[in-house]
Amino acid sequence: MIVHLVTDRPLEDDDGEGTDLVRRLALAFPRVAIEVCAVPAGDTLAAGFCVAQLACAGGPDRRLVACWVGDDPAAVAPGPWPEGAGARLCVGRGAGGTLIVGPNAGWCWSLALPDLRGLCFLDVAPAGRDTWGGTLATAVAHAHCCHPHVLAGVVDREHVPAPPVAAVAHVDRHGTLKTTIIGLPARLGQTVDVRIGAIAAPALVSDDGTAEPRPSEGELLLAPATSQWPAAADLGPPRYAELRAVGGSAADRFARPPTGTPIAVTDA
Structure with a gap:
């Protein structure tokens, strides 16, 4: 199995947020390869493209895509969706069954949306910037194991912003x-x-x-x-x-x- 992590968190510092998230995912998925795809800070369009390509294009059957972009995902352009919902983590699956977990931030889900089977909020609420790494690792583990209380409602697809045309x-x-x-x-x-x-x-x-x-x-x-x-x-x-x-x-x-x-x- 491969876990693809799409993130804007720097990995150069051993004590950095990105490195901490990789460690947490490694603890949640021992003996699993973790591959990092880096995007610019707060760039949800780049993150959304990487998420869609990693989850929807051909590749290993057993893989999972996790996304973590922005200090406060709810504040990342083009804004929170649905309006006023605040920062939430969501889960969906590509047509091939690849599990995707990421925040309701900007365009993180926009390019994968046509291929998604279901898109739901997760019952894991981030409490702030310093907790996002641990929160995402917990959410990914719960979603992967089909925790009985992991889902917290269906996401209205109309709230997912369409990506910019020809950009x-x-x-x-x-x-x-x-x-x-x-x-x-x-x-x-x-x-x-x-x-x-x-x-x-x-x-x-x-x-x-x-x-x-x-x-x-x-x-x-x-x-x-x-x-x-x-x-x-x-x-x-x-x-x-x-x-x-x-x-x-x-x-x-x-x-x-x-x-x-x-x-x-x-x-x-």
Whole structure:
């Protein structure tokens, strides 16, 4: 089994909050691999993309995704949902059965929502910033073990904010720009103009970067975020697109745009 932890808590300090959370999860799940996916502080859009991809794309059958973003999840943009409910932890499952636990913060659940089977509040209430690590570890353990009193009501899906349309969602360690663009905006092999902020550049619409003719070094590709992420026709979530540079960094080409930056794609 693998536990994926999506968090903005720093792990460099042995006494830091992020390290403490990893320790708590390790105690709750002994002899289980814990893999950390780091996102910028308070960035629920990046967290939401990582949660959705880890939980909804292909991978090991036995895995669990936990999310912890923000000092006060209820205060993270675009605001608490439902209005006035305060900081709560929620639980859901992807279509493949992957368990997801995370706060009702910003866009943490927005990109996974189309593929979720159920979304409920958990009967574990955080008391403040210093208790979030222990609270999340307890909530994950209770949800995984199907504790009889773990659920505390169904979440109204209308309260989950829709992600921004055609925007930068996450920048991975390779400099790939994950986006909220649903599907591919043009036919395979077509060159399109991509504008992010003040910078525009041509990009080749591709399936996985292996089609002929082979892309050249440094060429920008607009392709599915992962071939293992189900398409809408498979009753999974939409397969979001990503921008990557062959042998380089797409993020650098566009001056490292922050998440949420709009993306315009037009015919070349």
